[in-house]
Amino acid sequence: NAGVTQTPKFRVLKTGQSMTLLCAQDMNHEYMYWYRQDPGMGLRLIHYSVGEGTTAKGEVPDGYNVSRLKKQNFLLGLESAAPSQTSVYFCASMRTNSYNEQFFGPGTRLTVL
Amino acid sequence: EDQVTQSPEALRLQEGESSSLNCSYTVSGLRGLFWYRQDPGKGPEFLFTLYSAGEEKEKERLKATLTKKESFLHITAPKPEDSATYLCAVQAVGNAGKSTFGDGTTLTVKP
Numbered sequence: 582n583a584g585v586t587q588t589p590k591f592r593v594l595k596t597g598q599s600m601t602l603l604c605a606q607d608m609n610h611e612y613m614y615w616y617r618q619d620p621g622m623g624l625r626l627i628h629y630s631v632g633e634g635t636t637a638k639g640e641v642p643d644g645y646n647v648s649r650l651k652k653q654n655f656l657l658g659l660e661s662a663a664p665s666q667t668s669v670y671f672c673a674s675m676r677t678n679s680y681n682e683q684f685f686g687p688g689t690r691l692t693v694l
Numbered sequence: 695e696d697q698v699t700q701s702p703e704a705l706r707l708q709e710g711e712s713s714s715l716n717c718s719y720t721v722s723g724l725r726g727l728f729w730y731r732q733d734p735g736k737g738p739e740f741l742f743t744l745y746s747a748g749e750e751k752e753k754e755r756l757k758a759t760l761t762k763k764e765s766f767l768h769i770t771a772p773k774p775e776d777s778a779t780y781l782c783a784v785q786a787v788g789n790a791g792k793s794t795f796g797d798g799t800t801l802t803v804k805p
Binding site for chain 1: 698700703728730735736737738739740743781783790791792793795796797798
């Protein structure tokens with residue numbers, strides 16, 4: 582099993598450009614999450630999904646959109662990138678049984694100039 | 695609103711020097727408290743889940759404990775390979791598995 586994979590690993594954007602980050606998991610997990618991590622800080626939840634076709638806002642959703650068209654994939658979109666969105670983005674997935682840990686991808690490092 | 699505070703922010707130890715990391719939390723109905731390890735440039739990796747006060751879990755040189763207000767990650771006789779950032783997170787009951795993370799403690803173990 583590959584676990585949770587993220588594409589791309591690195592990306593540099595100019596202010597105003599758009600891009601999509603892809604997260605894929607092969608563990609048949611129902612729940613998926615997008616976080617951002619800034620230097621010296623923990624993980625902040627952007628959006629999450631409790632199943633195929635469903636999405637919901639997390640703690641810091643502004644400037645981002647998501648889609649979960651297939652159970653194994655969770656896409657994070659930036660429509661008009663801003664320097665404040667420079668960060669490392671992590672995707673995670675989780676089973677729906679009680680008391681489960683989250684499995685994280687390797688992260689995408691995004692720089693917005 | 696759920697909150698997680700970790701201390702200290704950074705901890706430097708000599709190899710073999712035991713110590714503890716603290717995670718204080720407030721949550722409306724604890725479903726689980728999680729400890730993760732994060733190496734530089736990588737995603738967090740799961741270590742432990744604690745469900746109720748009084749519970750303890752051990753893995754090699756690490757031991758996690760839980761009270762109603764805080765959790766400790768005890769590191770016994772650490773080695774340089776234990777150097778990493780340790781993240782604490784809580785999940786509340788009925789919250790779709792969403793986790794609230796602390797800012798982490800960066801542990802450096804010198805040989």
